[in-house]
Amino acid sequence: MELGDIKHDNDGSSGANHTAILEPDDSFDYYPSPSDDQQANHDFETPKTAKATSPGLLRARSGSPFGGYGREDEETAIIDPKECIPMTKSTRKNIVQALYIGIFAIFGSLFRILAAQFFGEECHNPGTVGWLASGSPLCVTNSGSVIEEGGIIFADLPANMLGCLVMGFFANCADLHLAVSTMNIPWLPPTHAFQKMTLLHKAITTGFCGSLTTLSGWNSSMVVLLFGTGSNRQTHVINAVFGYIIGMEAAIGSYIAGKSLARRFYRYVNPTLANESDAMMVRKEEGVYLNPELPDFERRFLHDLDMGLVGEKNYGETLPVGPRLEYLSQWRELTKHARRVHHPLLSSLISIEHALLVDHTAVPSEAESVAHTHGWNVSSLREWARCKHMDHARLPSLNSTTVLLKDAKSPEDSIFFTIPYASAICGVLVAILAFLLVSLIEQDPYTITDRTVAYSMLLAPPGAILRWILSQYNGKLTLDGWKWFPYGTFLANLIGSILSITLIVTEYRLAGAGLNFWEVGTIRALKVGFVGSLTTVSTFVAEIHGFMKEHTDHAYPYMLTTLFCCGSVSCLIFGTLSSGHERSVGEQNDYDDDEY
Secondary structure, eight states: OOOOBOOOOTTOOOOTTOOOOBOTTOOOOEESOOOHHHHHHTOSOOOSBBOOOSTTOEEEEOSSGGGOOOOTTSOEEEEOTTSOEEOOHHHHHHHHHHHHHHHHHHHHHHHHHHHHIIIIIHHHSTTOOGGGTTSOOOOOOOOSSSSSSOOSSOTTHHHHHHHHHHHHHTOOHHHHTOSOTTOSOTTSOTTOGGGGOHHHHHIIIIIIIHHHSOHHHHHHHHHHHHHOBTTTTBOOHHHHHHHHHHHHHHHHHHHHHHHHHHHHHHHHHOHHHHHHHHHHHHHHHTTBOOOTTSOHHHHHHHTTOOOSOOGGGTTSSOOOOTHHHHHHHHHHHHHGGGOBTTOTTHHHHHHHHIIIIIIOOOOOHHHHHHHHHTTOOHHHHHHHHHHHHHOTTTOGGGGOHHHHHHHSOOGGGSGGGSHHHHHHHHHHHHHHHHHHHHHOOOOSHHHHHHHHHHHHHHHHHHHHHHHHHHHTTTTOOOSTTOTTOOHHHHHHHHHHHHHHHHHHHHHHHTTTSOOOHHHHHHHHHIIIIIIHHHSOSHHHHHHHHHHHHHOHHHHHHHHHHHHHHHHHHHHHHHHHHHTTOOSOTTOOOGGGGOOO
16 A cells, blocks of 8 residues: 655654654554664655654544544544554565465365365265265275275375366466466466466465375375285285375376466467467577567567568567668677577676666666677667657557566455455355354264364365465575475475374374264364375476476486485384284274265
8 A cells, every 4th residue: 555755854864753644545554663673674664655743653543444544633543653663565465375375275175175085085985975975986096094905096196186287277488488488377368467466376376286285195195005004904015106106197297287288278368479489499499598578579579580470470560660670670680699598698688688678777887888899789779769669659569468567557456465355255264164163063974074174174274374484495405506405395295294194193093092073083184184285296296397397307306305205204103103003094983984
């Protein structure tokens, strides 16, 4: 929200002895005072318009919603500015982001549970899934923890595949190496409002896909197979090894399929940009560096892209005529030799073009000096840029995709992306789940299953939000040669795997102890909801595939390190805590038939 400027005293300062009254149309949120470091860094918002009053006091008017600021003649309250400061814009955005991640995590965990029920739960635990009672479930998966052979196709495999498919479908243009790298959603028009809804993009990929997929459930199923199930405790080592291989390959294949599907829709929705992407691939194979941040016409003309079109529309636009194009043609000829990958002058060329064509600012002096030394006529490019703003009707680059994306107003400024609105949605969902949890009190298998599902969904948001917080540490290892390692995702999967196998063993040891729903249900809700959303396969696979595309030597070390650490630590915990208990994992009390 915009605030007015501060009016200072004659000395121009805005220290602690000054006060302000916010203008009638402004509003402000106040929180505890900033630290000295925050004050030094100015990491907080300050009202831009204010009126001076008595020293050391801030006068807030009552009468508007949420303690807003009303008219001059309304009753006022005195606030000490030393005790309260405004919330920063980045803090508000992070809070809204966390709320939406939690909202989408609820639905992600629901779809994971439904997939497990549909593809196998009703088959090996008949009469526990009410919505499948009169239907025909697909008996595809195996929990690995019942008295039956097999278990390679673990219960969460379908959900992992679906989540990775959606994750690949929401890959942005930069990940897909398409023409305009700044487009977030390739299968929508560049001007579509959803392009700017980055909070929802993160909520879908981190909240929904991350909670729909789970590494902890997959890993725990394989560990149980390794130690064996049933009264004879026969181990299935080969099955478990192939379970890891199949789970990994299925997830990566689904992710690639999602990206391929996104490219297909991209070609249908944005055919001109798709033609440019094809031309870019040809030029890249010739060793030409292409700057995707330039406006459409300049990006195509300067890199001499063959768009596969005819005549005057060879670059996807009607070419400007007259001396204007001569300026750009001259610049292209003078700089053609520098548009090569790893060319020593490439960075200076990018700096000049970015300043004049993208940022519309002065050329850095160092780059200007390099251009002068090598005979680049910067004046020709500067004149081209000047002409663009003088003739809005004829020059096509004014309607460039990159310009439209940059200048478009973000929908995130609307009420839908405010803390009260996001909190209301999250609160309604939590209230519904809490109501179901306390109102479903019957002890029949169907009700117990539904109650456990509601409990699990209720605990999904904290797990997803914790994973999102941990992801902020990806790429921040200070060890030499390991800065690339996404150890935030690694820690989320490792911690989740440890918690998951510990909860499984705990439930196993307490089997037959006559526990009530809240005791057994809490264990299962933590395992399926919190831990299932804390761990992720979709992000894990996206990182692996990214390394395969850019740094192949990082992909397999990261994948094997994660699987080995999660598997070995879980084996150690399961083997230690379950030793001496001859009771089969599949031979448990009635609650054990209702994991989902």
